[in-house]
Amino acid sequence: MNDAVSIPASRTLPLAEWLPAIAVLGFGLILLYCVGFSTPSAAHNATHDTRHANGFPCH
Numbered sequence: 001m002n003d004a005v006s007i008p009a010s011r012t013l014p015l016a017e018w019l020p021a022i023a024v025l026g027f028g029l030i031l032l033y034c035v036g037f038s039t040p041s042a043a044h045n046a047t048h049d050t051r052h053a054n055g056f057p058c059h
Contacts, residue, residue, distance in 0.1 A: 035043055051058045 048058060
C-alpha cells in the first residue's frame with residue numbers, strides 16, 4: 001500500500017501571461033496619481049459629466 005501524496009511541481013508564468021495584469025496595475029496607478037493631484041473641481045466635473053453621459057442621475 002502506497003500512501004505517498006504526489007505534489008505537482010509549481011510552474012512559473014511567462015511574461016506574456018503577466019503582461020495584462022501589469023498593464024492594468026500601471027494604468028490604475030497612473031489614474032490614481034492623476035486624480036490625486038488634480039483640483040477637486042476638475043475631478044468633480046469629470047465624474048459629473050461621465051455620469052450624465054452614461055445616463056446616471058447625480059442630483
